[in-house]
Amino acid sequence: MSVSDEFIEDKATTAHDVVLGVCHEANAAESQRRRQQCVDRGIASLYRWYVARSQPSRQWNADTDFRWKEIRRDLPEDILAIVQGFYAVEQFIPDYAAELTGLLRKNYGRSQFYLKWGSEEARHADLWQNVLLASGYRTLPWLEDYSRELRSRSWELPFDDPLEMLIYTVLQERATQINYARLRTAVSQCGQEGCHDPVLELAAKTIAIDEVAHFEFFLSATILHLYYFPERTLAALARVLAFFEMPAVTIVPDYEPFIEALYRRGLFGKKIYYAEVFKLICRQFGVSDVRKLDNCVKASRTTQLDAAGLPLHPSQIFDFETIQETVISLFQRLGRFEQEAGIYEMFQTELIPFDWGKAE
Numbered sequence: 001m002s003v004s005d006e007f008i009e010d011k012a013t014t015a016h017d018v019v020l021g022v023c024h025e026a027n028a029a030e031s032q033r034r035r036q037q038c039v040d041r042g043i044a045s046l047y048r049w050y051v052a053r054s055q056p057s058r059q060w061n062a063d064t065d066f067r068w069k070e071i072r073r074d075l076p077e078d079i080l081a082i083v084q085g086f087y088a089v090e091q092f093i094p095d096y097a098a099e100l101t102g103l104l105r106k107n108y109g110r111s112q113f114y115l116k117w118g119s120e121e122a123r124h125a126d127l128w129q130n131v132l133l134a135s136g137y138r139t140l141p142w143l144e145d146y147s148r149e150l151r152s153r154s155w156e157l158p159f160d161d162p163l164e165m166l167i168y169t170v171l172q173e174r175a176t177q178i179n180y181a182r183l184r185t186a187v188s189q190c191g192q193e194g195c196h197d198p199v200l201e202l203a204a205k206t207i208a209i210d211e212v213a214h215f216e217f218f219l220s221a222t223i224l225h226l227y228y229f230p231e232r233t234l235a236a237l238a239r240v241l242a243f244f245e246m247p248a249v250t251i252v253p254d255y256e257p258f259i260e261a262l263y264r265r266g267l268f269g270k271k272i273y274y275a276e277v278f279k280l281i282c283r284q285f286g287v288s289d290v291r292k293l294d295n296c297v298k299a300s301r302t303t304q305l306d307a308a309g310l311p312l313h314p315s316q317i318f319d320f321e322t323i324q325e326t327v328i329s330l331f332q333r334l335g336r337f338e339q340e341a342g343i344y345e346m347f348q349t350e351l352i353p354f355d356w357g358k359a360e
């Protein structure tokens with residue numbers, strides 16, 4: 001029997017037994033192991049899809065795909081201070097990639113993805129660096145000193161649990177995407193101030209599209225966890241929402257003026273966070289009662305909640321049908337991709353249904 005035959009046989013028995021194992025709850029530990037396998041295989045397949053479909057549609061180069069000689073030399077100072085802040089936050093990519101890959105190195109799909117993700121994030125720093133230099137806002141020696149100072153500090157994981165870090169990246173990628181998309185809008189509407197700049201607009205748009213792709217990957221991976229491990233995911237979500245702050249807040253030396261400019265220009269703020277990050281994520285997670293979720297978040301601020309200590313069952317907060325529909329369409333997409341690529345026989349990625357009534 002070849003390795004792939006063994007795998008397929010294991011897969012076939014697994015698909016059958018997970019449904020039975022969960023419905024009859026014959027063995028809780030075995031049920032958990034198999035649900036974890038469903039999550040891991042789903043994410044590994046999503047990673048393959050990302051590399052084959054998502055990444056090639058966003059190939060760009062920070063040096064050759066932008067007309068750097070045409071960028072304005074009189075862009076407003078606060079816009080450039082914002083770009084410098086974005087550049088600063090993107091300086092900690094080596095930490096983001098190393099810390100997360102280290103945390104998840106045993107998990108094939110997630111650690112492989114973090115390497116791809118890190119390489120995409122690295123070009124964001126290159127692009128912002130080019131804006132700062134080509135616009136005349138900063139000189140190369142100044143930026144070299146600034147980068148050295150930033151890189152003498154290091155970013156540490158805000159959460160040590162892999163699931164909490166996954167949810168953290170969902171929030172962080174969405175918030176970053178909004179920052180960049182709103183910068184693009186600000187630059188495109190800048191005609192009255194005489195500062196409209198197609199080069200900067202294209203830079204912001206290009207990075208925002210990358211951030212959407214990252215957000216969608218992490219979101220799908222989180223929804224898979226929510227579907228198969230609702231209580232654990234609710235506890236992690238509540239904790240992350242309770243303590244979320246953007247990365248590098250405490251390690252970028254000139255963070256305050258950056259944030260002030262960001263808020264003044266309407267690129268970010270508490271209202272934007274609530275409407276465009278929190279509410280959107282609630283919709284995607286099928287949150288049917290925001291107040292109840294909020295109660296869990298409040299409880300998390302004072303108590304380290306775990307899956308067993310939740311004040312509410314996930315079905316009181318999330319709409320199971322919505323989550324199930326999302327998971328079904330994710331697996332349909334992955335299955336189609338595997339069929340088209342001719343790898344379906346190797347992986348056979350398919351949804352194995354789970355019933356929350358028998359959860360954990």
Ligand SMILES: [Fe+2]
Nearest residue numbers: 090121124176
């Ligand atoms: Fe980025």
Ligand SMILES: [Fe+2]
Nearest residue numbers: 173210211214
């Ligand atoms: Fe990103």
